[in-house]
Amino acid sequence: MKFKFYEYEKCSTCKKARNWMDSRGINYERIPIREQTPTKKELLELLEGHQGKVKKLFNTSSKDYRDPKIKDSLPGLSQDDMIDLLTARGNLIKRPILIGKNIALQGFNPEEWGKLDLMESEICGECPKVVVGK
Numbered sequence: 001m002k003f004k005f006y007e008y009e010k011c012s013t014c015k016k017a018r019n020w021m022d023s024r025g026i027n028y029e030r031i032p033i034r035e036q037t038p039t040k041k042e043l044l045e046l047l048e049g050h051q052g053k054v055k056k057l058f059n060t061s062s063k064d065y066r067d068p069k070i071k072d073s074l075p076g077l078s079q080d081d082m083i084d085l086l087t088a089r090g091n092l093i094k095r096p097i098l099i100g101k102n103i104a105l106q107g108f109n110p111e112e113w114g115k116l117d118l119m120e121s122e123i124c125g126e127c128p129k130v131v132v133g134k
Helices: 012-023 040-049 079-088 110-115 118-123
Strands: 003-007 028-032 097-100 103-106 130-133
Touching: 003 012, 012 110, 040 079, 040 097, 040 103
Parallel strands: 003 028, 103 130
Antiparallel strands: 003 097, 097 103
8 A cells, every 4th residue: 555645846844754755665656735635534634633723734834824815814714614725725735744544644753753664554454543743
């Protein structure tokens, strides 16, 4: 089973995560986050790792996020509306994201990712669910 790796090709953190996975032989499919956003289900799994703090899903340093029309509207949006906004505009989503069987990771932290046996997760049918957000 391949992991889904949502990334922006020019993102330096995404490049670090790719290099880290490549050096460990982890099998993944590269998905351009701007063209193909994570599903609502995947975003809700990530939200679980952030203890329901939906703002943690946002790439707060992006130009899109700093647009007053977006940033100023967020406090008035419901969680569902924010998830819809993220699925519509991939550049608003913090990256990279790694999704696999019972794995949902957002933001690259080599120490956190290194604690997981991603190779085992590729083949594990009954592994416990791991959701990590930075």
